[in-house]
Amino acid sequence: MNTWTAVLLASAGCFALKVLGWSVPPRVLERDRVRRTALFLPVALLAGLVMVQAFGSGRSLQVDARAAGLAVAAVAVLLRAPFLLVVVLAALTAALLRLA
Amino acid sequence: MGAYGISFGAVAVTAGFSVLQTCATSLLLFTGASQFALVGVVGAGGSLIAGVLSALLLGSRNTLYAVRLADLLRIRGPRRILAAQLTIDETTAMGTGAPPGLERTAFWASGAAVYVLWNLGTLLGAAGATQLGDPATFGLDAAVPAAFLALLAPRLRDREGLRIAVAGALLALAAIPFVRPGVPVLIAGLAVAPLLVRR
Numbered sequence: 671m672n673t674w675t676a677v678l679l680a681s682a683g684c685f686a687l688k689v690l691g692w693s694v695p696p697r698v699l700e701r702d703r704v705r706r707t708a709l710f711l712p713v714a715l716l717a718g719l720v721m722v723q724a725f726g727s728g729r730s731l732q733v734d735a736r737a738a739g740l741a742v743a744a745v746a747v748l749l750r751a752p753f754l755l756v757v758v759l760a761a762l763t764a765a766l767l768r769l770a
Numbered sequence: 771m772g773a774y775g776i777s778f779g780a781v782a783v784t785a786g787f788s789v790l791q792t793c794a795t796s797l798l799l800f801t802g803a804s805q806f807a808l809v810g811v812v813g814a815g816g817s818l819i820a821g822v823l824s825a826l827l828l829g830s831r832n833t834l835y836a837v838r839l840a841d842l843l844r845i846r847g848p849r850r851i852l853a854a855q856l857t858i859d860e861t862t863a864m865g866t867g868a869p870p871g872l873e874r875t876a877f878w879a880s881g882a883a884v885y886v887l888w889n890l891g892t893l894l895g896a897a898g899a900t901q902l903g904d905p906a907t908f909g910l911d912a913a914v915p916a917a918f919l920a921l922l923a924p925r926l927r928d929r930e931g932l933r934i935a936v937a938g939a940l941l942a943l944a945a946i947p948f949v950r951p952g953v954p955v956l957i958a959g960l961a962v963a964p965l966l967v968r969r
Contacts, residue, residue: 673786675818676808676818677787677795677799678798680795680822681795681798683822684804684825684829684832685798687826687830688857689836689851689854690833691835691836691837691839691840692837692839692850692853692854693840696838705834708831708834709834710931710965711827711830711831711962712803712828713922713926713931713962714959714960715824715938715958715959716935716938717934717938717942718938718939718954718956718959719806719824719915719942719958720915721915721954721958722810722811722814722955723813723911723915725943726814726946726954728815728951729948729951730947731946731947735909736912739909739912740919743915743919744919747919747923752773753774753917756916756919757777757920760916762909763912764909764912765907765908765909766909768907768909
């Protein structure tokens with residue numbers, strides 16, 4: 671699979687998921703268990719992505735400047751900083767650590 | 771929203787997407803977390819299949835949003851196709867939160883605004899990042915986990931969200947040494963399994 675195929679496949683699939691919701695009778699997906707699972711799935715996946723991106727290096731775990739960036743981002747999130755500020759602070763932390 | 775698009779553009783180019791591929795992703799996929807997941811997994815050395823699967827799993831919540839919006843907005847005919855593409859976190863919040871009678875206007879207006887800003891931001895971020903060179907020098911690789919954490923943050927404020935996030939994080943960390951890059955993210959999704967069986 672090349673990158674273009676992946677972009678188009680993901681786009682078609684995500685569009686189909688949206689259209690599905692617009693097409694089914696409301697009762698089908700209003701079941702509590704289905705609803706809660708779908709609403710919490712992003713939480714689990716995003717948490718996994720945070721870990722993989724911060725500590726993953728191929729098949730090994732690695733603590734480096736990215737971890738420091740993540741720690742700073744966590745503090746910024748706790749202080750309710752806006753999205754872009756969180757991201758910029760993390761990048762800046764890692765960049766400065768690598769300069770030092 | 772534009773700012774968020776800028777970070778997506780920069781992250782996608784850093785992950786090895788061309789500017790054209792990055793812009794096409796924002797135009798066609800148009801659902802933030804799925805887009806970040808696709809480029810994030812690929813950027814981490816994961817397979818494209820794992821990236822696409824992560825994007826689809828994250829996109830499944832839009833199905834639920836669509837069910838609610840379809841019931842509320844009662845949009846008929848071909849405009850439903852357009853409404854479907856615009857069904858994301860932000861437009862659902864605007865549509866369902868609008869005062870009675872203004873739901874449709876709120877949905878279409880927020881959809882148009884977010885679509886334009888998101889795509890302009892993507893182009894700016896992608897074009898900007900191609901000028902930067904090695905992403906590690908500017909800490910762009912550290913910006914990616916921070917972006918995911920910021921996306922996740924609002925969901926960590928209740929106990930159930932926090933519990934599922936911690937479980938997902940631990941599952942992913944435990945899986946990293948044993949499976950191909952990209953797969954740990956899918957394994958993290960198993961953290962919601964108890965919700966399916968518990969009544």
